[in-house]
Every structure is written in C-alpha cells, then in structure tokens.
Amino acid sequence: MAKKNPNDDKMERLVSLCKRRGFIYPSSEIYGGLNSCWDYGPLGAELKRNIKTFWWEAMTARRDDIEGLDAAILMHPQVWVTSGHVAEFHDPLVDCRSCKARFRADDVAGKKNCPNCGNATLTEARQFNLMFKTFMGPVEDNSAVVYLRPETAQGIYVNFLNVKNSSRQKIPFGIAQIGKAFRNEITPGNFIFRTREFEQMEM
Ligand SMILES: [Zn+2]
Structure with a gap:
C-alpha cells in the first residue's frame, strides 16, 4: 500500500467544504456519485456565472473586433476527421x-x-x-456516429465565414465562445481540476 499523500487530506477537506457551503456536490450522489462528475450548487452556480459574465463582457462587449458565438455540442463527424481528432486525439493506455x-x-x-x-x-x-461517441437517430451503426465535442474551438473555426459575412468584420477579428466540452479521460480526478465534462472559454 502506497504511503498516504498529506495533500489527499487537504483535497478531501476542500471537497467537503465545497459541498457544505453549496458550491459543488458530487454528481448523482444519492446513487453513489458518478466518477469525476460534479454539480454546482447555489453558490457555485453563481460564482461560475459571474466568471462567465465577466469574461463575456471583456471579450465581446468591450471590444469591437471580437464577436460572440454559441455553437452546438454535436457537430458533423467530418469536423473531427478534418481537425485530426479522430486520428490523433488519444492517450496511450x-x-x-x-485486476x-x-x-x-x-x-x-x-x-x-x-x-x-x-x-x-x-x-x-x-x-x-478521448472523444465521447454516441449515435444520432435511432440506428446505432457507424454511419450514425457523432461525438460530444472535445473542445469548443472547432465550432468557432467552422463558423468563421458565417460570422465574417454576417458581422461585417474585417480580418483580423476574434470569435469568442463559452460552452461544454467532453473528454473521456482515462484517469480523471483531482476534484474539478480534471473532469470528463467541463466548460471552456475560448477566443
Ligand atoms: Zn493489476
């Protein structure tokens, strides 16, 4: 048995404090929780919303050369082939x-x-x-495979021309987006510092 890391106790206390104060709860806790998934409680949701609002204002409202975007989590599977994620986005395990x-x-x-x-x-x-795979529509075969996006940036890239044309921006300009991303990490952990479902702010 490995010697216990004193930082483990600190992390346990932090997790416990976050739960008691209503910042972060284990996901699906009444059924034993779901590994590396966390829910934001009343104060946690407010804190997260404040951070997102501050970032969004700084990015889109106070700058003339950045536009906002809110793209779908599910994208055409070819996006992830072209981006290299299907071939390259993996960890050796x-x-x-x-056991x-x-x-x-x-x-x-x-x-x-x-x-x-x-x-x-x-x-x-x-x-x-590392991409989460699911099926779109009722037939579960290879032609119906879609991925939960592992990053929000691809939604920005594939909408570049749409945003450029509809916003009348001239190059160079930025596109900002906040949204969920998903990575099927082999060894998640360390509380909210390494999770399989998380939010990104990308510009
Ligand atoms: Zn073993």
Whole structure:
C-alpha cells in the first residue's frame, strides 16, 4: 500500500467544504456519485456565472473586433476527421490483465508491475481515443456516429465565414465562445481540476 499523500487530506477537506457551503456536490450522489462528475450548487452556480459574465463582457462587449458565438455540442463527424481528432486525439493506455485496472502509459512507464494489484501483468500500450461517441437517430451503426465535442474551438473555426459575412468584420477579428466540452479521460480526478465534462472559454 502506497504511503498516504498529506495533500489527499487537504483535497478531501476542500471537497467537503465545497459541498457544505453549496458550491459543488458530487454528481448523482444519492446513487453513489458518478466518477469525476460534479454539480454546482447555489453558490457555485453563481460564482461560475459571474466568471462567465465577466469574461463575456471583456471579450465581446468591450471590444469591437471580437464577436460572440454559441455553437452546438454535436457537430458533423467530418469536423473531427478534418481537425485530426479522430486520428490523433488519444492517450496511450496500459491495462492490467490481472485486476483490469487501466493506466495512462506515461504513469506506468518503466514499471513492470501493476500499481494497483502488484502483479507483473501489464499489457503493451494501446491508443485510446478521448472523444465521447454516441449515435444520432435511432440506428446505432457507424454511419450514425457523432461525438460530444472535445473542445469548443472547432465550432468557432467552422463558423468563421458565417460570422465574417454576417458581422461585417474585417480580418483580423476574434470569435469568442463559452460552452461544454467532453473528454473521456482515462484517469480523471483531482476534484474539478480534471473532469470528463467541463466548460471552456475560448477566443
Ligand atoms: Zn493489476
């Protein structure tokens, strides 16, 4: 058993404090929670909204050369092929054949034994795409695959010409967007610092 990191206690206290004060609760807590998903309580929702409002004002209202955008989370799958995410957006991972635990390859680099069960049963590294996949429409086949966006920026890129034409901006100009993004991280954790569902502010 690894020695306990004193920072673990600090993090537990922080998580507990955030819950008591109504900032952040574990998602679906009455069913045991959902790994790395968090809900923002009354104060947390206000804090987050204040930050987003401040950023949005600074970006779009106080600048003449930046336009706002609110693109859909679901996008044409070709977006993610063209951007390189289908081919390149992955982490190498290593499985333990014994206890089935899964690790990022760089976390177990050079180790022969599984950090979880201690057996020398680690596989070679395999590539694991980080995009969440789902199906659009009633038929679950390859032609219906869509992804939950892993970043908001692509919505900005594919709307560049629409925004340029409709806003009469001249190059160079900016496009700002706030929205949810999703990454199927192999080892999420550390409270809200590494989650699978999160909000981005991109310009
Ligand atoms: Zn193991």
